[in-house]
Amino acid sequence: MMVRKIMLLGEIGVGKTSIVRRLVLDRFEADYKATIGTDIYRYEVLPSPGKAPFHFIVWDTDGSFGESIFRSVHVKEAHAALIVGDLTRRATLDNAWKLATGFANALPGRYLAIVLNKLDLFPPHVDPEVPEAITTSEFPQVKTSAKSGMNVKHAFHEAASTIVRRG
Amino acid sequence: MRSMKPPARSSAAADPPAASESRPSGGLDLGAAFAHAVERADFGFVWCDADLIVRHRHGRIVDFVPLDRPLTESVLALFGMDAQVQSLRRKPQMSIEVPNVSIMATDGATPRLNLQVTWQPRQHHFLLLVSRVMSISELEVELTRHARERQIMEARLVESAEAIARANAELTRANRELAEFAYVISHDLKAPMRAMRYFTEDLENALPEAERAGVREHLAKVREQSRRMSQMLTDLLAYSKIGRKEEAVEMVDTRALVGSITQSMPRPEGLALDIAGHWPRVETAPAPLDLVLRNLIENAIKHHDTGEGRVSVACRPSGNQLLIDIADDGPGIEPRHQSIIFQPFQRLAPDRPVDGSGIGLALVRKTVECCGATLTVSSAPAERRGATFRVTWPCQVIE
Numbered sequence: 195m196m197v198r199k200i201m202l203l204g205e206i207g208v209g210k211t212s213i214v215r216r217l218v219l220d221r222f223e224a225d226y227k228a229t230i231g232t233d234i235y236r237y238e239v240l241p242s243p244g245k246a247p248f249h250f251i252v253w254d255t256d257g258s259f260g261e262s263i264f265r266s267v268h269v270k271e272a273h274a275a276l277i278v279g280d281l282t283r284r285a286t287l288d289n290a291w292k293l294a295t296g297f298a299n300a301l302p303g304r305y306l307a308i309v310l311n312k313l314d315l316f317p318p319h320v321d322p323e324v325p326e327a328i329t330t331s332e333f334p335q336v337k338t339s340a341k342s343g344m345n346v347k348h349a350f351h352e353a354a355s356t357i358v359r360r361g
Numbered sequence: 362m363r364s365m366k367p368p369a370r371s372s373a374a375a376d377p378p379a380a381s382e383s384r385p386s387g388g389l390d391l392g393a394a395f396a397h398a399v400e401r402a403d404f405g406f407v408w409c410d411a412d413l414i415v416r417h418r419h420g421r422i423v424d425f426v427p428l429d430r431p432l433t434e435s436v437l438a439l440f441g442m443d444a445q446v447q448s449l450r451r452k453p454q455m456s457i458e459v460p461n462v463s464i465m466a467t468d469g470a471t472p473r474l475n476l477q478v479t480w481q482p483r484q485h486h487f488l489l490l491v492s493r494v495m496s497i498s499e500l501e502v503e504l505t506r507h508a509r510e511r512q513i514m515e516a517r518l519v520e521s522a523e524a525i526a527r528a529n530a531e532l533t534r535a536n537r538e539l540a541e542f543a544y545v546i547s548h549d550l551k552a553p554m555r556a557m558r559y560f561t562e563d564l565e566n567a568l569p570e571a572e573r574a575g576v577r578e579h580l581a582k583v584r585e586q587s588r589r590m591s592q593m594l595t596d597l598l599a600y601s602k603i604g605r606k607e608e609a610v611e612m613v614d615t616r617a618l619v620g621s622i623t624q625s626m627p628r629p630e631g632l633a634l635d636i637a638g639h640w641p642r643v644e645t646a647p648a649p650l651d652l653v654l655r656n657l658i659e660n661a662i663k664h665h666d667t668g669e670g671r672v673s674v675a676c677r678p679s680g681n682q683l684l685i686d687i688a689d690d691g692p693g694i695e696p697r698h699q700s701i702i703f704q705p706f707q708r709l710a711p712d713r714p715v716d717g718s719g720i721g722l723a724l725v726r727k728t729v730e731c732c733g734a735t736l737t738v739s740s741a742p743a744e745r746r747g748a749t750f751r752v753t754w755p756c757q758v759i760e
Contacts, residue, residue: 233463283516
């Protein structure tokens with residue numbers, strides 16, 4: 195069995211908990227409840243991207259950690275990170291970019307993707323504006339909706355596939 | 362926020378087999394009492410062997426940790442830390458702490474926990490002390506959550522304010538460009554128009570007398586169209602300027618105002634012009650009111666198809682507004698045309714010769730909108746001739 199630790203990072207209220215709860219419990223709660231501390235989940239990636247079963251230990255972190263999380267040992271053994279931003283709040287996308295570069299510096303070579311959440315709040319024909327720093331970066335990006343479930347599994351499965359591929 | 366630090370002294374917990382055994386002491390069963398307390402307390406202990414396999418546990422709070430399984434299988438917060446935990450064997454005075462975590466599962470979640478791992482060299486065991494987070498009460502957690510929610514709302518407000526500021530800046534820029542555009546139209550385009558008229562005159566004069574007669578009519582048409590276009594450009598400039606200037610409010614004698622407008626207005630002899638009702642003194646911006654009345658009265662006169670009849674201008678104060686009706690007994694306006702007439706340069710009967718470019722009612726409507734007034738038109742030519750324009754003009758009525 196392959197078990198890997200993945201961090202969910204991002205500003206307060208961007209939807210980290212909604213994403214992981216959609217992933218693990220297939221549930222979405224409209225009521226916002228800030229995560230105080232850290233919630234830890236286990237998720238089996240199905241079908242497994244490798245020969246052996248693949249599990250993620252998902253660390254849903256308190257958004258108030260900000261960049262200080264890289265000065266703690268929280269992320270030390272992390273194999274990957276999904277950095278979440280709220281498409282309706284530009285400042286959270288700028289912050290996601292900072293966190294992404296922070297993670298890449300703290301753990302070079304680890305898988306990292308930027309998750310642009312709350313896509314459901316835009317009409318279908320509207321392409322939300324994303325900072326150029328993100329769109330032109332080398333980090334994979336995925337637009338998600340924790341509310342509808344759109345691309346949530348995909349984001350984690352991509353991470354798992356990349357981790358397996360890299361060995 | 363995991364750290365290695367010297368552990369708190371916990372001699373009872375450091376002795377796994379004894380913790381749940383009874384030890385008689387002067388008739389008191391302290392061991393049983395301790396075990397009883399642990400079972401009900403907000404803390405618990407887990408002992409693991411040197412390979413981090415769970416061998417003992419005490420306390421309901423650690424019920425989620427199965428025996429004889431690797432510790433990190435259930436205590437997910439320690440996953441991947443085997444090497445770090447093992448390093449404690451070389452530093453038994455140190456500990457590894459993971460504060461404020463909750464381990465989630467499909468069938469529920471642990472309470473919020475503080476975890477502390479130490480190595481107990483005497484027993485050759487790892488000890489995991491698990492305690493419920495007590496430093497943050499439920500109330501404090503709720504307060505923190507509310508503070509976070511407020512933080513998000515404030516961030517949203519700031520973003521909205523920035524978006525509004527950006528939109529305002531864009532609007533200001535667009536208005537400036539429009540003003541510049543209007544200036545270009547009114548000034549730069551009028552000059553070549555003027556030049557065209559002069560050139561047609563020069564051309565006419567340069568032609569031998571014998572050839573002039575053949576082109577004179579055409580040149581006159583060119584001049585006329587040029588003049589018409591110049592007038593349209595002038596009107597367009599006037600239209601674009603409406604509402605862009607703060608109009609000063611002053612005392613206005615509305616009877617005197619309407620009198621001065623009608624006195625100087627040319628009209629066919631057979632067309633009577635009545636001023637009726639009560640025209641009070643009011644506090645208002647005189648220039649926009651003048652523009653509205655002048656254009657509506659002029660419109661009624663100009664579009665009267667017979668030149669015989671009556672145009673009536675009546676006023677009635679109502680609260681802090683004037684209700685002004687401009688009525689005529691002309692051809693009227695079909696209901697389907699009643700919105701078109703307020704568009705610039707629109708004419709319902711372009712074949713009928715009427716002075717002006719056709720911007721008068723557009724000027725009126727824009728002025729009315731800028732002043733917070735309203736304008737309606739009622740006419741049903743299929744039933745009876747005539748049209749009535751009603752203006753509701755906000756102002757401070759003095760008398």
